[in-house]
Amino acid sequence: MxxxxxxxxxxxxxxxxxxxxxxxxxxxxxxxxxxxxxxxxxxxxxxxxxxxxxxxxxxxxxxxxxxxxxxxxxxxxxxxxxxxxxxxxxxxxxxxxxxxxxxxxxxxxxxxxxxxxxxxxxxxxxxxxxxxxxxxxxxxxxxxxxxxxxxxxxxxxxxxxxxxxxxxxxxxxxxxxxxxxxxxxxxxxxxxxxxxxxFDFDQPLWKPDEFNKDLREKLGISSNDIVFLQATRVTDRKAIELAIEVVGEVNRRRQELYGTLYDGREFTPNGKILMLMPGLIETATNYVDFLRKVADKEKVEIIWCNEIMEAERQNNAAGKKYSLWDMYVVADMITYPSILEGWGNQFLEGLFAKKNMIVFEYPVYLTDIKPLGFEVISLGTQYTKRKGTSYVEIPREKIVEAAKETIKLLKDSTEYSRRVEKNFAIGQQYLSxxxxxxxxxxxxxxxxx
Known part of the structure; x- marks a missing residue:
C-alpha cells in the first residue's frame, strides 16, 4: 500500500x-x-x-x-x-x-x-x-x-x-x-x-567504542567519576531541580560509595559525582539561572555540553560531535524528574541503555508505563511550587530516600544488573x-x- x-x-x-x-x-x-x-x-x-x-x-x-x-x-x-x-x-x-x-x-x-x-x-x-x-x-x-x-x-x-x-x-x-x-x-x-x-530494542547496544572512547576525557570526567545523565531538553516541566537535589544528597553521602562500584570501578575520596546535561536549552524564562543556583547550593558540578552533541555522530572540519547515545554510554544513572510528559522518550532510551533511572511518576507514567512492571527509583507522585517561584519541589524525605536507593544500586552489581535486564525485557515486549x-x-x- x-x-x-x-x-x-x-x-x-x-x-x-x-x-x-x-x-x-x-x-x-x-x-x-x-x-x-x-x-x-x-x-x-x-x-x-x-x-x-x-x-x-x-x-x-x-x-x-x-x-x-x-x-x-x-x-x-x-x-x-x-x-x-x-x-x-x-x-x-x-x-x-x-x-x-x-x-x-x-x-x-x-x-x-x-x-x-x-x-x-x-x-x-x-x-x-x-x-x-x-x-x-x-x-x-x-x-x-x-x-x-x-x-x-x-x-x-x-x-x-x-x-x-x-x-x-x-x-x-x-x-x-x-x-x-x-x-x-x-x-x-x-x-x-x-x-x-x-524504541528500536533490536539495534546493537550502545557501548564504548573507537568513536566515543575519548568522550570522558573531553568532558573532563575521569574513569572513576560517577555520572548522572539528564538527557532531556532543558525546560521548566522537566523539573531538573529535583535531579540536582538528589545528586547533591548522594554527594553528601559519598563516603558510603567508597570502594568497588557496580561495574568494578573503584570510587575514592578524589572521585567526583557529576551531572551531565547535553540537552538543548529551550526555555525563555530564567530557568537555567535557577538551576545554576540550585546546583551551587547543593554543591553539584554540572557539565553543560550541548555544543559537542548532534542528532548523529560527526567528525569533520567543524570538529567532533557525539550523539545522545554516546552520552548514555558514559552515564552510571539516568535522572528523569519530569512532572509532565505525553509519553517519555528519554525513559525508553534509559531502558535500552540498560541504566537505572530516577523517575518522578508523572500522570502518563502512572497510567501507561508503571503498570507494565518497571523498577525505578521513585521521586513519588506529588509536587508543590517552590515559595516565590514557578518551579517545583517534592518532600525532602523523597530526595533522601532516592539518594539512599541510588547509592545502594551503585554498590550492588547483582541488583543493578537484575533491574536493568528486567526493564529492558519489558521494554522489548511492550514498547519496541x-x-x-x-x-x-x-x-x-x-x-x-
Whole structure:
C-alpha cells in the first residue's frame, strides 16, 4: 500500500518527527511504500510550503486565533484568508495523492493540535473527496495547551468542534496514552487506539567504542567519576531541580560509595559525582539561572555540553560531535524528574541503555508505563511550587530516600544488573518496533472488516 505520513515539519528532533521516522521504518518493513508530506523543504517526498511550521504565517494565524485578532479588520476577513489558503493546499494535496497513488493518509497532530486551520481543513476536504483511509495520529490535543485555550473568534471555536478531530468513519483515531483516550471519548465521543511511543530494542547496544572512547576525557570526567545523565531538553516541566537535589544528597553521602562500584570501578575520596546535561536549552524564562543556583547550593558540578552533541555522530572540519547515545554510554544513572510528559522518550532510551533511572511518576507514567512492571527509583507522585517561584519541589524525605536507593544500586552489581535486564525485557515486549508493527497491522486490517 502507498501511505502518506503528514505533519507540518519532518526530519527534526521534536517528538512528533522522531515518531514519524519510527512509523515509517516499521511500515516499510511491513512492505508498504511511505511518502512524507510536510512543509519542510529538502526532506521527504512531498513538499507543500503552505504547511510549514516555521513560517511567519503559521505564527500569525496562531496569534490571531488565540491571543489577539490584530492583523485582520474583522473575523470575516480572517476566516476568508484561512479558507483561501485551505483551497490552495487542497489542490496541491489532491495532486500529490493522485500522482503517488496514496491509499492511506496518516496525519500527525493535524487533526488534534488546533493550529494551522487551513492545513486541517484542506486535509479533511481531500479525505472526503477522495474517500481515503486515514489513521489520525494525535500526539497532542489543543485542550492540553494553555496557550490554545481561548479562541478570539466564534468561527475558530466552530473549527475546533468540527475538525479537531473530524467525526468521519474513514478516520481511525490513534492517541499516545490512556489519559488522551479518555479525554477524546469524553469531549468528542470518539473512540481511539492507544499506540505508545516505541524504541528500536533490536539495534546493537550502545557501548564504548573507537568513536566515543575519548568522550570522558573531553568532558573532563575521569574513569572513576560517577555520572548522572539528564538527557532531556532543558525546560521548566522537566523539573531538573529535583535531579540536582538528589545528586547533591548522594554527594553528601559519598563516603558510603567508597570502594568497588557496580561495574568494578573503584570510587575514592578524589572521585567526583557529576551531572551531565547535553540537552538543548529551550526555555525563555530564567530557568537555567535557577538551576545554576540550585546546583551551587547543593554543591553539584554540572557539565553543560550541548555544543559537542548532534542528532548523529560527526567528525569533520567543524570538529567532533557525539550523539545522545554516546552520552548514555558514559552515564552510571539516568535522572528523569519530569512532572509532565505525553509519553517519555528519554525513559525508553534509559531502558535500552540498560541504566537505572530516577523517575518522578508523572500522570502518563502512572497510567501507561508503571503498570507494565518497571523498577525505578521513585521521586513519588506529588509536587508543590517552590515559595516565590514557578518551579517545583517534592518532600525532602523523597530526595533522601532516592539518594539512599541510588547509592545502594551503585554498590550492588547483582541488583543493578537484575533491574536493568528486567526493564529492558519489558521494554522489548511492550514498547519496541515489534509491538508497533503488531498494532499497525491490526489498525490497517480493521479498514477491511
Amino acid at each position: 502507498n501511505i502518506g505520513l503528514a505533519h507540518y515539519r519532518v526530519g527534526e528532533t521534536d517528538g512528533v518527527s522522531l515518531e514519524m521516522e519510527k512509523w515509517r521504518r516499521v511500515l516499510e518493513d511491513m512492505g508498504h511504500r511511505v511518502f512524507f508530506i510536510s512543509g519542510t523543504p529538502d526532506y521527504g517526498e512531498i513538499y507543500i510550503p503552505e504547511m510549514s511550521f516555521h513560517s511567519e504565517r503559521f505564527k500569525k494565524i496562531e496569534n490571531n486565533a488565540y491571543r489577539k485578532l490584530k492583523d485582520y479588520k474583522s473575523e470575516e476577513e480572517f476566516k476568508e484568508d484561512i479558507l483561501k489558503e485551505a483551497k490552495l493546499i487542497e489542490e496541491k494535496l489532491i495532486k500529490a495523492v493522485k500522482e503517488n497513488n496514496i491509499e492511506l493518509l496518516i496525519p500527525n497532530n493535524i487533526f488534534s493540535l488546533g493550529v494551522a486551520f487551513s492545513v486541517t481543513i484542506a486535509f479533511a476536504r481531500v479525505i472526503r473527496k477522495l474517500g481515503l483511509k486515514v489513521i489520525a495520529h494525535n500526539h497532542d490535543f489543543y485542550w492540553e495547551r494553555q496557550a490554545l485555550s481561548k479562541p478570539t473568534c466564534k468561527f475558530i471555536k466552530e473549527y475546533l468542534d468540527e475538525y479537531y478531530p473530524p467525526k468521519d468513519e474513514n478516520i481511525k483515531q490513534v492517541v499516545i496514552n490512556k489519559i488522551a483516550k479518555e479525554e477524546l471519548l469524553k469531549r468528542k465521543g470518539l473512540d481511539s487506539t492507544v499506540v505508545p511511543n516505541v 518496533y515489534r509491538s508497533l508493527r503488531k498494532k499497525l497491522k491490526e489498525i490497517i486490517s480493521s479498514f477491511e472488516s
